[in-house]
Amino acid sequence: MCGIVGIIGGGPVAGQIVEALKRLEYRGYDSAGIATLEDGRLERRRAQGKLRNLAERLEKEPLAGHIGIGHTRWATHGRPTENNAHPHASDKLAVVHNGIIENFRELREELRGKGHVFATETDTEVVAHLVTEEMRQGKGPQDAVAAALPRLRGAFALAFVFDGYPDLLIGARQGAPLAVGHGEGEMYVGSDALALAPFTSEITYLDDGDWVVLTRDGAVFHDANGSIVKRTRLRSQASAFLVDKGNHRHFMAKEIHEQPEVVGRTLAHYLDMSAGAVRLPFELPFDPAKLSRITITACGTAYYAGLVAKYWFERFARLPVEIDVASEFRYRDAPMPEGGLMIVVSQSGETADTLASLRYAKENGQHTLSVVNVPTSTIARECDVVAPTLAGPEIGVASTKAFTCQLSVLACLAIAFGHARGALSREAEAKLVSDLIAVPGLLAEAIKSTAATEKLAHTLSKARDVLYLGRGVSYPLALEGALKLKEISYIHAEGYAAGELKHGPIALIDEAMPVIVIAPSDPVLEKTVSNMQEVSARGGRIILVSDNNAMHEAAVNVEAHLVMPDMAPDFAPIVYAAPIQLIAYYTAVVMGKDVDQPRNLAKSVTVE
Numbered sequence: 259m260c261g262i263v264g265i266i267g268g269g270p271v272a273g274q275i276v277e278a279l280k281r282l283e284y285r286g287y288d289s290a291g292i293a294t295l296e297d298g299r300l301e302r303r304r305a306q307g308k309l310r311n312l313a314e315r316l317e318k319e320p321l322a323g324h325i326g327i328g329h330t331r332w333a334t335h336g337r338p339t340e341n342n343a344h345p346h347a348s349d350k351l352a353v354v355h356n357g358i359i360e361n362f363r364e365l366r367e368e369l370r371g372k373g374h375v376f377a378t379e380t381d382t383e384v385v386a387h388l389v390t391e392e393m394r395q396g397k398g399p400q401d402a403v404a405a406a407l408p409r410l411r412g413a414f415a416l417a418f419v420f421d422g423y424p425d426l427l428i429g430a431r432q433g434a435p436l437a438v439g440h441g442e443g444e445m446y447v448g449s450d451a452l453a454l455a456p457f458t459s460e461i462t463y464l465d466d467g468d469w470v471v472l473t474r475d476g477a478v479f480h481d482a483n484g485s486i487v488k489r490t491r492l493r494s495q496a497s498a499f500l501v502d503k504g505n506h507r508h509f510m511a512k513e514i515h516e517q518p519e520v521v522g523r524t525l526a527h528y529l530d531m532s533a534g535a536v537r538l539p540f541e542l543p544f545d546p547a548k549l550s551r552i553t554i555t556a557c558g559t560a561y562y563a564g565l566v567a568k569y570w571f572e573r574f575a576r577l578p579v580e581i582d583v584a585s586e587f588r589y590r591d592a593p594m595p596e597g598g599l600m601i602v603v604s605q606s607g608e609t610a611d612t613l614a615s616l617r618y619a620k621e622n623g624q625h626t627l628s629v630v631n632v633p634t635s636t637i638a639r640e641c642d643v644v645a646p647t648l649a650g651p652e653i654g655v656a657s658t659k660a661f662t663c664q665l666s667v668l669a670c671l672a673i674a675f676g677h678a679r680g681a682l683s684r685e686a687e688a689k690l691v692s693d694l695i696a697v698p699g700l701l702a703e704a705i706k707s708t709a710a711t712e713k714l715a716h717t718l719s720k721a722r723d724v725l726y727l728g729r730g731v732s733y734p735l736a737l738e739g740a741l742k743l744k745e746i747s748y749i750h751a752e753g754y755a756a757g758e759l760k761h762g763p764i765a766l767i768d769e770a771m772p773v774i775v776i777a778p779s780d781p782v783l784e785k786t787v788s789n790m791q792e793v794s795a796r797g798g799r800i801i802l803v804s805d806n807n808a809m810h811e812a813a814v815n816v817e818a819h820l821v822m823p824d825m826a827p828d829f830a831p832i833v834y835a836a837p838i839q840l841i842a843y844y845t846a847v848v849m850g851k852d853v854d855q856p857r858n859l860a861k862s863v864t865v866e
């Protein structure tokens with residue numbers, strides 16, 4: 259949440275900062291700002307709303323400084339106004355911040371007592387005043403930051419520039435990511451390597467608790483105790499091109515259409531296609547045959563991928579699976595069995611609650627494995643083994659291709675564990691692998707349901723509420739469908755296990771509420787058909803997402819049928835994800851919503 263960037267350049271840096279912020283806008287986009295030093299003096303420009311508002315402001319009132327910091331915000335403390343936008347400043351410094359300062363109230367009181375006057379509703383402003391106070395006591399910028407950091411509680415990343423110091427930028431990291439970029443006579447700091455990719459591919463990640471002093475000559479890293487430490491310099495793989503929309507109107511559309519390719523690429527990384535077997539591209543530091551239990555935890559869409567995987571691990575590997583959303587799991591004080599494995603699933607690899615759950619599992623003696631899309635992320639670096647998804651950068655805030663790639667990796671892991679535990683015969687494994695190999699082609703076919711979905715979107719856009727139903731592996735997909743629709747169209751939607759219909763939601767059925775039923779031809783189809791009949795008998799509007807056979811079996815009147823290709827049912831969620839995403843996408847487009855950057859959301863959630 260919130261993107262931060264800082265540059266010590268060889269010429270004016272405001273343009274570069276805006277370019278970097280564009281690549282960080284996925285982290286928040288309700289306001290933005292820049293501070294640079296002109297003739298040694300701090301100058302700020304800030305604007306409410308999207309980054310383009312700041313860019314327009316800068317055209318009218320340019321900043322010429324050769325050193326600066328920038329920020330794109332996802333509001334936590336204080337409304338997204340220009341006044342609350344970062345950088346926050348005093349007469350001595352300006353600071354940008356990602357994360358939350360949990361003890362900001364007590365610090366603010368203390369600083370007010372010392373005569374500091376606060377101008378914003380943010381937690382960040384206390385950081386500006388705290389460091390300023392240290393400087394007023396006579397400390398230089400570096401000592402002042404070193405003295406202030408231990409007083410801050412919470413998870414955050416910070417970048418500072420100082421009035422009168424045109425060759426000094428200080429960054430700090432505690433629980434939120436921060437990367438340093440090394441250039442030729444220029445230095446950079448940013449929330450991720452992607453933001454810095456146009457300028458440099460030489461990257462050093464700060465460890466938790468580190469702070470770094472940047473000058474044009476380079477970077478000096480300090481650990482939480484203030485000792486100077488060495489941190490490894492890596493070559494970042496992040497693409498220097500600003501990921502573009504291709505021929506699509508939105509990133510989300512592009513990412514939906516990319517799925518056959520990226521799912522294929524991900525599967526190819528895990529499968530030995532000619533042998534019909536799973537070949538994990540890494541050594542497992544544990545024996546799956548000896549595992550007592552798997553615990554899966556994640557947030558949002560990644561959690562629903564985990565929920566599908568629960569069915570797979572139980573069925574293919576005969577392993578009990580416990581699953582919970584990370585924000586609940588981390589505070590539940592859950593007992594963890596000896597010989598257990600924690601799997602965390604995360605596109606960004608930075609989600610605060612997921613990271614905290616991973617750390618809890620490690621403290622409780624679990625093996626840890628992460629399924630992540632960003633291999634340099636904190637979660638990837640902290641777990642025992644990383645199972646990468648090869649989805650490429652996902653820009654649309656609503657997750658699409660990351661979800662289907664997560665499912666692909668989890669399916670491969672479940673098969674590999676089934677093999678290792680002797681729960682799958684060689685033939686059963688080969689059959690599952692050949693079913694998986696078919697998935698990218700089937701996904702491409704499923705995406706062709708576009709025309710019917712566009713038509714459907716016109717009726718859905720008039721609905722106030724929408725119900726999604728599914729059973730077995732289609733149940734998590736019902737939850738994901740409802741999440742997608744509410745995220746980007748703001749229509750209230752709920753996902754339910756079809757069998758739970760009669761325990762409450764059936765009371766909602768009337769001629770106004772569309773019921774989207776996800777029902778591939780699988781062993782529980784008959785049961786789902788009964789539920790559809792219950793809806794139909796009450797005059798409900800059914801939209802069926804299924805193959806022609808299931809449509810025939812259902813023998814009920816449907817308002818629309820999104821025709822899916824015939825396929826082996828186990829991996830239907832990967833293929834059926836496409837129409838579910840397209841329903842949400844087209845509905846939001848018809849309604850004129852901001853599909854890629856929906857209100858109130860952010861792509862990377864580094865606060866709890």
Ligand code: G6P
Pocket residue numbers: 557558559560603604605606607608609612655656657859860861862863
């Ligand atoms: C945010 C995003 C969701 C995502 C969730 C978890 O809420 O908007 O799309 O599913 O975070 O993110 P992660 O990066 O951990 O997968």
